Amino acid sequence: MTASCTSCRTSPSGWPTCRYRGDLSPQSQLDERALEIFTLMAEGLTNAEIAEKLDVSTKTISNISQAVKEKLGVHRPAYITRLAVKHGLIEP
Numbered sequence: 001m002t003a004s005c006t007s008c009r010t011s012p013s014g015w016p017t018c019r020y021r022g023d024l025s026p027q028s029q030l031d032e033r034a035l036e037i038f039t040l041m042a043e044g045l046t047n048a049e050i051a052e053k054l055d056v057s058t059k060t061i062s063n064i065s066q067a068v069k070e071k072l073g074v075h076r077p078a079y080i081t082r083l084a085v086k087h088g089l090i091e092p
Contacts, residue, residue, distance in 0.1 A: 025087045029071055035089075037061060038068050042084030044077070 026038055040050045047065060051058040069075050074083055084090045 026072060026083060026089065027087060030068060034064055034068050034071075037064050038072075038080070039084060039089045041065055041068070041077070042081045042090050044081070 026035060030038060036054070037050060040053065045053070047061045048058050050065075051061045054061070069080075072080075072083065074080050081090070085092045
């Protein structure tokens with residue numbers, strides 16, 4: 001079941017702007033590489049910066065980050081950071 005995160009707002013059309021699955025942690029949903037990329041996203045790095053840091057292509061990071069966002073149901077950078085802080089992946 002999908003639950004809205006506490007920071008969600010309703011869009012003008014009445015739909016929530018975030019579909020965070022609050023009962024599941026990123027650690028339980030993502031493999032090691034995807035979790036590493038999620039953590040770097042939460043720290044505010046761009047896809048290009050992540051790609052350089054991990055020595056892979058920007059396209060690879062773009063594909064993985066999109067899959068991470070879909071899997072976790074979060075798309076806004078602030079929600080990604082909030083989720084990472086909530087689950088102890090980064091410091092506030």
